[in-house]
Amino acid sequence: MVKSKTIITANQHALIRLPSEGLKIVELRSGGTISLGKFGSFDVDAILGYAFGQSFEILDRSNVKPVKSLAPGLEDGEGAEEVAEAEPETEGELSKADLTSFFSTNAENNQQIIDIGSKVQSLTNQEIDELKKSGASSNIGQQIIEKIIAGHGGFDKKTIFSQQKYLRRKQQKFLRRFTVEYIGSSQLLQYYIEKDLPRVLDLSEETLGLILNYGNVRPGGKYLLVDETGGVILYAMMERMNGEGTIVLAHENEHPNHIALRYSDYPEELINQMVKPINWLQFLEPENEKIDLEILSQEEIDALKPTKQVQYEKRLKRSQDINSVIDMVQAGNFDGFISVSTLHLPSLLPEVLPAIGGSRPIVLYSQFKELLLETQHSLSNDKRVLAPSIFETRVRPYQTIIGRLHPMMTMRGFGGYVLWGTRVLPQENITAVGRGVSKKKKEESVGVESETEKPKEEGKQEVEN
Amino acid sequence: MSFFKFKDYIEEGDLVLAFISRGTIKPITVTKGALLNTRYGHYEHDKMIGLKYGEQMGGEKGYGFIHLLHPTPEMWTLSLPHRTQIVYTPDSSYIMQRLGVTSGSRIIEAGTGSASFSHSFARAIGLDGRLFTYEFHEPRYLEAKKELEGHGLVNTHITHRDVCNDGFEIEVPANFGTEVNGDVVFLDLPSPWTAIPHLPKVISKVRQVGICCFSPCIEQVAKTVEALQQNGWTNIEMVEVAGRRWEARKDMVRDIKDVVKRLKDIQSRKNQGIENRRHAKVIGEKRDHSEVLPEPSESSKVQNTGKGFNPFGKGIRIREGDEQFQWRNVTKIETEVKSHTSYLTFAYMLPERVE
Numbered sequence: 015m016v017k018s019k020t021i022i023t024a025n026q027h028a029l030i031r032l033p034s035e036g037l038k039i040v041e042l043r044s045g046g047t048i049s050l051g052k053f054g055s056f057d058v059d060a061i062l063g064y065a066f067g068q069s070f071e072i073l074d075r076s077n078v079k080p081v082k083s084l085a086p087g088l089e090d091g092e093g094a095e096e097v098a099e100a101e102p103e104t105e106g107e108l109s110k111a112d113l114t115s116f117f118s119t120n121a122e123n124n125q126q127i128i129d130i131g132s133k134v135q136s137l138t139n140q141e142i143d144e145l146k147k148s149g150a151s152s153n154i155g156q157q158i159i160e161k162i163i164a165g166h167g168g169f170d171k172k173t174i175f176s177q178q179k180y181l182r183r184k185q186q187k188f189l190r191r192f193t194v195e196y197i198g199s200s201q202l203l204q205y206y207i208e209k210d211l212p213r214v215l216d217l218s219e220e221t222l223g224l225i226l227n228y229g230n231v232r233p234g235g236k237y238l239l240v241d242e243t244g245g246v247i248l249y250a251m252m253e254r255m256n257g258e259g260t261i262v263l264a265h266e267n268e269h270p271n272h273i274a275l276r277y278s279d280y281p282e283e284l285i286n287q288m289v290k291p292i293n294w295l296q297f298l299e300p301e302n303e304k305i306d307l308e309i310l311s312q313e314e315i316d317a318l319k320p321t322k323q324v325q326y327e328k329r330l331k332r333s334q335d336i337n338s339v340i341d342m343v344q345a346g347n348f349d350g351f352i353s354v355s356t357l358h359l360p361s362l363l364p365e366v367l368p369a370i371g372g373s374r375p376i377v378l379y380s381q382f383k384e385l386l387l388e389t390q391h392s393l394s395n396d397k398r399v400l401a402p403s404i405f406e407t408r409v410r411p412y413q414t415i416i417g418r419l420h421p422m423m424t425m426r427g428f429g430g431y432v433l434w435g436t437r438v439l440p441q442e443n444i445t446a447v448g449r450g451v452s453k454k455k456k457e458e459s460v461g462v463e464s465e466t467e468k469p470k471e472e473g474k475q476e477v478e479n
Numbered sequence: 480m481s482f483f484k485f486k487d488y489i490e491e492g493d494l495v496l497a498f499i500s501r502g503t504i505k506p507i508t509v510t511k512g513a514l515l516n517t518r519y520g521h522y523e524h525d526k527m528i529g530l531k532y533g534e535q536m537g538g539e540k541g542y543g544f545i546h547l548l549h550p551t552p553e554m555w556t557l558s559l560p561h562r563t564q565i566v567y568t569p570d571s572s573y574i575m576q577r578l579g580v581t582s583g584s585r586i587i588e589a590g591t592g593s594a595s596f597s598h599s600f601a602r603a604i605g606l607d608g609r610l611f612t613y614e615f616h617e618p619r620y621l622e623a624k625k626e627l628e629g630h631g632l633v634n635t636h637i638t639h640r641d642v643c644n645d646g647f648e649i650e651v652p653a654n655f656g657t658e659v660n661g662d663v664v665f666l667d668l669p670s671p672w673t674a675i676p677h678l679p680k681v682i683s684k685v686r687q688v689g690i691c692c693f694s695p696c697i698e699q700v701a702k703t704v705e706a707l708q709q710n711g712w713t714n715i716e717m718v719e720v721a722g723r724r725w726e727a728r729k730d731m732v733r734d735i736k737d738v739v740k741r742l743k744d745i746q747s748r749k750n751q752g753i754e755n756r757r758h759a760k761v762i763g764e765k766r767d768h769s770e771v772l773p774e775p776s777e778s779s780k781v782q783n784t785g786k787g788f789n790p791f792g793k794g795i796r797i798r799e800g801d802e803q804f805q806w807r808n809v810t811k812i813e814t815e816v817k818s819h820t821s822y823l824t825f826a827y828m829l830p831e832r833v834e
């Protein structure tokens with residue numbers, strides 16, 4: 015079975031996004047029920063067939079109904095816009111009547127209001143139930159709003175925006191809503207960022223995107239990868255390659271760790287076909303590590319005891335796997351080298367570069383700029399990597415409410431750094447132009463070239479800027 | 480040459496990116512008899528044929544060199560002929576990552592502009608994906624069309640169209656499916672809010688569709704957000720991407736103790752000079768500097784340049800990283816930082832229930 019990337023489908027994993035910005039990965043078993051803790055639980059069958067990205071609200075007895083988003087009415091500034099028009103410049107105060115009409119415009123909002131209302135002190139559960147029983151009319155919304163306002167001293171005095179923020183906070187805490195998303199590489203990364211940031215070495219979504227693009231990852235490529243994130247990078251590459259191509263995964267243990275693939279819903283055969291693990295001992299000492307198995311003829315195999323036969327088949331398979339990946343590394347000409355690891359790159363790179371094809375990208379991630387700095391210096395005398403540079407990318411989120419667009423007050427500080435260069439094939443006996451001539455004057459006057467670009471080994475011609 | 484697959488040897492007719500220096504990458508189509516002229520020498524195309532991609536090539540007159548690179552969307556972005564402002568890799572890579580663009584995606588893009596992003600999209604979606612790109616400026620459209628065809632981007636279809644007035648519906652080429660049926664939309668034009676109402680007819684009705692509007696001004700963002708809301712898009716969020724490039728440099732370690740030693744040295748040499756001149760007057764002897772040099776210190780490396788104790792090489796030419804001196808590894812940010820490219824407004828559209 016091929017997994018669906020678009021429709022919520024049984025027997026697949028999915029990411030559940032909660033209003034509190036919590037994330038969960040669940041397996042959707044037909045007929046099953048999934049518990050979201052204090053948010054309640056829902057029947058899997060009730061969400062099947064909707065598109066990934068759909069939000070739901072939990073009703074009684076694990077039933078759900080589809081809703082537009084986790085927090086409609088407030089999220090996306092819906093309604094805020096109307097208010098902003100009414101109160102264009104000043105953060106004017108809002109009357110009860112305004113707020114009531116603001117939240118009574120559709121049934122969906124009423125539902126929210128009931129939920130919010132149920133948590134407001136002045137409203138007992140009994141009252142809420144009574145309200146609910148009295149039927150869904152805009153009247154209820156109004157009543158509840160009145161109660162909220164009554165139960166919250168000084169609510170009237172709050173500005174419209176802080177009132178919105180107050181309600182939004184309440185929603186996030188009490189709304190029984192969730193969104194079901196396909197587990198793409200961004201979702202998988204977000205999940206690990208939230209659960210275990212050190213595991214993904216501080217990698218951010220934008221840096222992952224940068225790595226995949228600089229690495230020129232595409233269907234049909236043959237890449238050499240070091241992935242210390244437990245398979246998040248591997249998964250991201252497999253997603254982009256869509257089943258075509260090969261990833262040789264170099265690792266430092268007996269077995270590679272790509273535990274994150276357990277959420278991938280990729281069949282075992284596909285993983286085996288695309289991902290070729292090799293440990294560093296096999297990589298660096300291929301001749302010693304190749305397995306020289308005595309190949310038996312069919313008669314010889316038939317003559318073995320059944321248990322021995324199984325054993326032989328296993329060993330044969332293992333030796334073929336290892337030998338073929340060693341052959342692949344020896345043949346070299348990889349379409350790129352991507353490393354997301356904590357290994358010391360200045361000592362690793364010289365071992366790896368010969369295996370990378372000409373004009374192919376070298377993409378090295380580290381959570382620390384200093385490590386890439388050391389690496390770049392180590393490359394300045396190695397003419398096999400052209401124009402290496404350290405890149406940083408950071409996304410700055412904004413509060414996206416019309417009339418109140420501004421950057422968020424805080425954002426993540428992590429995200430790591432990427433060194434990107436191109437593997438090239440240097441030639442002997444090539445002389446650069448203008449070596450020293452024009453620079454000489456400059457250097458004599460400044461002593462150290464602190465203000466000018468450093469003369470690069472690979473680009474002695476890079477004198478002009 | 481292809482943006483879908485690397486090859487190893489350069490052939491006639493290939494698009495080769497001649498890397499002359501950082502910031503000077505020249506796209507050439509390898510043509511028999513042609514010559515590449517640069518300020519760093521001349522290069523015959525004939526001699527490129529049969530070389531390996533990535534190879535360093537020496538200049539005709541025995542000096543200068545270039546590197547012959549295989550095109551990739553990232554290198555193309557750095558070397559392409561600008562017809563417009565373009566989207567650079569930090570923005571484009573984030574947009575693709577966030578909107579889940581992978582092999583097989585169907586993209587709607589307007590306007591094409593210099594087709595910087597188009598190349599990146601085309602590579603990522605592969606031969607199974609489809610890119611529908613629109614450009615209303617005719618000369619730009621014609622150039623882009625020629626370029627996309629010349630680069631073998633067979634998964635890309637360009638349409639000459641004002642999408643804000645006339646929408647996105649087209650007669651879809653045979654191997655592009657029956658409809659546009661896009662699942663990712665990217666709008667890089669001055670008034671995306673006028674294009675947004677045309678989208679429902681061309682986006683997928685069976686899956687979630689993501690959009691990114693790319694606008695330099697905050698006023699544009701406000702109008703875009705409004706249009707997105709009115710047209711049923713949800714989870715609207717605007718962000719900015721800051722991309723930075725750092726250079727690895729070396730900074731000389733200059734110890735204050737050495738400064739003091741040097742001052743003392745200068746002082747003693749001065750005194751010695753006065754002394755010597757006095758001597759010279761009296762005895763008529765020649766000056767001799769060697770007598771006055773202080774003992775070289777253990778910690779610092781001393782340059783004997785005939786100017787006495789000079790631990791920092793003052794007044795002489797020093798290469799950054801010269802092993803006679805002490806250095807510390809440092810990073811330096813690029814001289815000019817792209818501090819603002821555009822605001823990226825993201826949103827999503829969900830289909831009605833599908834069975």
Ligand SMILES: C[S@@+](CC[C@H](N)C(=O)[O-])C[C@H]1O[C@@H](n2cnc3c(N)ncnc32)[C@H](O)[C@@H]1O
Binds near residue numbers: 565619643668
């Ligand atoms: C900034 S450029 C796009 C650059 C492109 N994203 C790139 O990376 O090269 C904007 C382009 O949109 C085109 N354009 C503007 N309004 C348009 C419209 N209504 N329909 C189609 N194209 C339009 C312009 O002619 C211009 O070429």
